[in-house]
Amino acid sequence: MKPTDAAVTWIEEKPLGLAERLYLPLFVQGLTTTARHLVSPKVTVSYPEQRPKVGNPLIYRGVHRLNRDTEGRVKCVACFLCATACPAHCIDIVATDSPWPDREKYPESFAIDELRCIFCGMCEEACPVDAIELTSLLDLTGKSREEMIFDKEKLLSVYDMTKDSEPMKSASLGGTL
């Protein structure tokens, strides 16, 4: 766009005031701001001694967990909806006939490759029984690639670890329970 274009609106620069012309008053003003920040409280989180504060752990997208029902069984019904929804193809389910009468199938094995996962949360949205959820655990580390493939036991243990601090999704949050 040329400077002569009719769509250009020119804004007049304000003429300098006395304080601006004398230069030092505004410098002192700036210096006061700097000095105030020098002594103000710091925002740094001293990780790992101090944990970063997660805004709302119920909607944070961290490490996955597999929820248990009231009898302690895995809630998953091996419907493959999460694996289908997953854009990173990181969920691997092997389904087999359920030993319990209330459902047809259950996952014999349920593995998530946390290294492939992009933590988009679409598995959580796809799940019809709210069996898979993302927790607020954010520091996920491992010493090998194999270690980072979470199997069913590990995902259930994440549930055991976080069930008190992060209850399963209630109806008020859009869940089915």
Add this chain to the structure above:
Amino acid sequence: MNALTPFLPTIAALVKIGLLVGGLMTAAAYLVLVERWMAAWVQDRKGPNRVGIPLTKIRLFGLGQPMADGLKIIMKEDFTPRHVDKVLYTVAPLVILAASLAIFAAIPFGSVLPPLGIPGLPDPVPFLVAPGLDVGVLWVFALSSIAVYGVLLGGWASNNKYGFLGGLRSSAQLVAYEIPLGLGLLGVVLAAGSLKLDAIMNAQAESGIWYAFAQPLGFLVFFVASFAEAARLPFDLPEAEQELVGGYHTEYSGIKLLLFLVAEFLHMVTAAFLIVIMFLGGWHLWGVTGSGQEVTWLGALVRFGVLSAKIFGVILFFMLVRWSWPRFRFDQLMNLAWKVMLPLGIANLVTVATIEEFRPQLVAALGAGPAAAIALAAPWAVFFLGWIAAGMLTPSGTDNTPIRTHTMLDAERSLRGQDLVEV
């Protein structure tokens, strides 16, 4: 003992050199830490606070950081690009560091020690490597100009456009700012009647009026010019990272870069020393240090402490300013030097010279008290007058408004300085 006597002054000088160089290098290393802390605190961060004693979990607020930083940069590859002038490329960091260290030969870092009673040594022993140097101020200024050669050599020898631009900017800037620096200094030399830095300190201690109060305009000019001389923000154009990728030390790495960086910090320390010694009374503090040359060991220590505290305060101010003010544009820098600082410096010099010339007549006519009051009030009047004049006339102001014309004809007219057509 008798055989040693002729060498005692040499030994004393060597001890002082050892203390000074060791102290300065440590100070430079820790000033890097202080600078990082200040940077962090101003930005509401915590800054380096982890490194403590190696191989333990003791953190000591991060006081081990300088050692880690130094080790890291020393262990780095000392890479010499193929396109550089190898001799000058190697010499440049040495020149700049040697010059910045040699400056301290003439700078007193305390008052005097009480008489030691050792034959062959001057009593009392001054805190000064070269106590006999009558032209200490000239020595300091000559060597600080040589330090520019290091920057220039580094920029030139790098055979790199960024480095070259950094060197050019540095030379232009330092030439421009040595003049206000010298004018600020001349007022002090006139008032103290000596070129020795310790004599200048003693003169302030005896009268009890620091030259910052007696010559406010000179203080202001000298202070601003020493920021430029030390190439600190807002005048750090020679090494403006955003524009010049580091300026004159773009091509440097490893220990050569370390030498440049240490020399830069030493420049800041030198500037702080000069400001404190010439304008802020040196080791003098009313009611604490006394003002004579007779001191006890405790008195000598207190004076050293007062001087160090003042210098540290000035350095902290240098660092605080760095985070308060954006960098000048180069034309603004030149405008400030030649159109504001130079006239103000001359005004200060004329005022001080006039007062010193007519002081005897003034004392004879009015008595000592009113004469001293006038001698103190006149520079302040000149300070405010000069400041307001500099502000109202705005010789450093630049017209940043873009050319906005409808036609090429108007654009040509505006370039020729003719009236613009209203938009």
